[in-house]
Amino acid sequence: MHSRPDADDPRLAELSEGRILRSILSRTTPGAHTLLGPGDDAAVIAAPSGSVVATTDTLVHGPDFRLAWSSGHDLGWKAAAVNLADVAAMGARPTALLVALAVPRDLRLSFVERLADGFRDACAALAPGCAVVGGDLTVSDVLTVAVTALGDLEGRPPVTRAGARPGDVVAVAGELGHAAHGLAVLFGRFRDGDAPIPVDPSLLGPGESAAVAAQLRPSPPIGLGVVAAAVGATAMMDVSDGLALDARRMADASGVTIALERAELGDFPERALAGGEDHALLASFPDGILPPGFRAIGTVRERADENLLCDDLPVDVSGWDPYRDWDSVAG
Amino acid sequence: MHSRPDADDPRLAELSEGRILRSILSRTTPGAHTLLGPGDDAAVIAAPSGSVVATTDTLVHGPDFRLAWSSGHDLGWKAAAVNLADVAAMGARPTALLVALAVPRDLRLSFVERLADGFRDACAALAPGCAVVGGDLTVSDVLTVAVTALGDLEGRPPVTRAGARPGDVVAVAGELGHAAHGLAVLFGRFRDGDAPIPVDPSLLGPGESAAVAAQLRPSPPIGLGVVAAAVGATAMMDVSDGLALDARRMADASGVTIALERAELGDFPERALAGGEDHALLASFPDGILPPGFRAIGTVRERADENLLCDDLPVDVSGWDPYRDWDSVAG
Incomplete structure (x- = not known):
């Protein structure tokens, strides 16, 4: 073709x-x-x-x-x-x-x-x-x-970002950080000077292949949105700008603090927190409810000074977007 | 401001x-x-x-x-x-x-x-x-x-392009040809070489002001779409590419011939037939029905060799779009 x-x-x-x-x-x-x-x-x-x-x-x-x-x-x-x-x-x-x-x-x-x-x-x-x-x-x-x-909506109310309540479980469906990893591979290895060049799959390790695919052909868990709503998700959003930034948005919209557990963020927690374009689903559920496909990554607390914690510490992630600083280059 | x-x-x-x-x-x-x-x-x-x-x-x-x-x-x-x-x-x-x-x-x-x-x-x-x-x-x-x-749709079926029937009246709401006239004024009078320059209103005659406004700030008769549907319009469409081309589309979709009357097309019938971007509403109605805001411009006939006639003669209008042939010019 x-x-x-x-x-x-x-x-x-x-x-x-x-x-x-x-x-x-x-x-x-x-x-x-x-x-x-x-x-x-x-x-x-x-x-x-x-x-x-x-x-x-x-x-x-x-x-x-x-x-x-x-x-x-x-x-x-x-x-x-x-x-x-x-x-x-x-x-x-x-x-x-x-x-x-x-x-x-x-x-x-x-x-x-x-x-x-x-x-x-x-x-x-x-x-x-x-x-x-x-x-x-x-x-x-x-x-x-x-x-x-x-x-x-099939008769259900919309699940907004504003409904997370203290005591809820914070959970995610889909991958975190893979798309950003894939973008880093593309920027790091498939450029000739500033110009992007086609990806040679033979140069990619197995994890890298999956990461590049997550960047170029993402497969978010679309069907799980309906599942989450049907079991009573209190808040939900698409993770498009990195978990840290998007969890802060949910915390602010809901007037709560979100406390994440680093051990639940996979092998590369910094990448999961910072990486954009995941299009995973971030949701909060009443304690005791966790539908298949979602994994718990933290809890919702009463609002504190910080809107986001990870292992009880403030999170300092600025995010990373090479496209943003890479203008006017042919390709 | x-x-x-x-x-x-x-x-x-x-x-x-x-x-x-x-x-x-x-x-x-x-x-x-x-x-x-x-x-x-x-x-x-x-x-x-x-x-x-x-x-x-x-x-x-x-x-x-x-x-x-x-x-x-x-x-x-x-x-x-x-x-x-x-x-x-x-x-x-x-x-x-x-x-x-x-x-x-x-x-x-x-x-x-x-x-x-x-x-x-x-x-x-x-x-x-x-x-x-x-x-x-x-x-x-x-x-x-x-x-x-x-x-x-407020409970009504959609009014497509495909429902015009022989014997129907063809009618239009909104202006025909003004937007194209306005574009001709802009291209003819408000350029410095190939580059467009701001419009000086003092250089426009009254008809020209209305035509330029129709091009830059069109006011299609949006509310008349619901009115037409409510009284039983059999077909309807937005006139965006000139009356001739769009009437042909309605005729083909409906399997009929549309016969226009030149005397009903205003002072500049050629401009009305060719001019684009009018966003008038073209509709067909059962004989005897013509809601306020619409004016009759022709009738629907059994399909003949020609899909469009004007005063019983074939219509030869190629349309006119200066933008289309005017590329890569700053402004």
């Missing part, structure tokens, strides 16, 4: 918008909640419980991904996954995605086709029943993928 | 994402349908009729707007209006907007504040009860505004 000759793989500038859209939409499959799919002014999606959960998140070439590292399929998959995670973090079941693509004219059609495949495959793997129901295609010098995800 | 000194108006690069978001969100007001607004992983919006209408449309600096011509307020207003029009065209009442901004670092905070004001003011004027419920902020060299609009 990467060996398609260029003669059979036109640049987008050579094609009409209608032709490109047909190619994308032929790759999407209707979802269980799709009442009216692509092709009209708007889509119609079932919202059986009388409300809809909605979130939007954008990936921009440069700050958020590099084409030297991410295939079209990777990019579509990741753009779906990060948005699905935000829906899951409310305790909702994802029902639909809308995809706004802004694409350079010299991009090949096959890239956009793989991008569409990535969206479809991520929905099938992470959120069965969810599908791309609509989108928009525009031209831009900077490849930009803006996604909106919708979800249904 | 445009005289704010630069010292009080920092560039976005000098501010944290949290600071910028607070500034934007302080300008949004909760909508009547907002169950949970910005600040959590996702918003929750009422969908009382058990389904939700959803559409997305993006404005990219260069192909879709130029900062020399559009203020921040204009840009927010237009990004809201074009998405609200797609919701209205389904016969739905707009309930919420999600706004994904990708912004250059050197943009001033005041620009983003005016953008947020534009969103708020467009909702208040065009779709009362609709509000910005969430968003995303990323960095990009190309200013990009990707909007998703949601709406509620």
